[in-house]
Amino acid sequence: MGxxxxxxxxxxxxxxxxxVLFHYFNQPTYFEEWVTKTKRNIFPPENPQDKEAIQQLIKDMRTKQIQQFEGE
Structure with missing residues (x-):
């Protein structure tokens, strides 16, 4: 024995x-790029064309609902 x-x-x-291992491996510089890539894959930036298409769809649905209520 010692x-x-x-x-x-x-x-x-x-x-x-x-x-020491916890401090070393939990530095943001090591996983910041990975987190950024993963977030962009899960939540891609908005496309203006898609946003316009969604707004047009909402408008069409509202006019259709209004027409149904007026017909009753």
Missing amino acids: NWKLEVGRMAMYMSFPV
């Missing part, structure tokens, strides 16, 4: 190793 200095050194290593 003396107390060896045991203190081992305990310091056991306690500091996970903390």
Whole structure:
């Protein structure tokens, strides 16, 4: 068995190793690019043509509903 200095050194290593790894791997510079790419894949930027098509569809649905209510 080792003396107390060896045991203190081992305990310091056991306690500091996970903390150092947590600090190293949780830096935003390491995963910022990956997060940005993933967000762009899940939520792509709005396309003006798609937005116009949705607005036209909403307008058409409202006019259709108004016509149905007036017909009743």
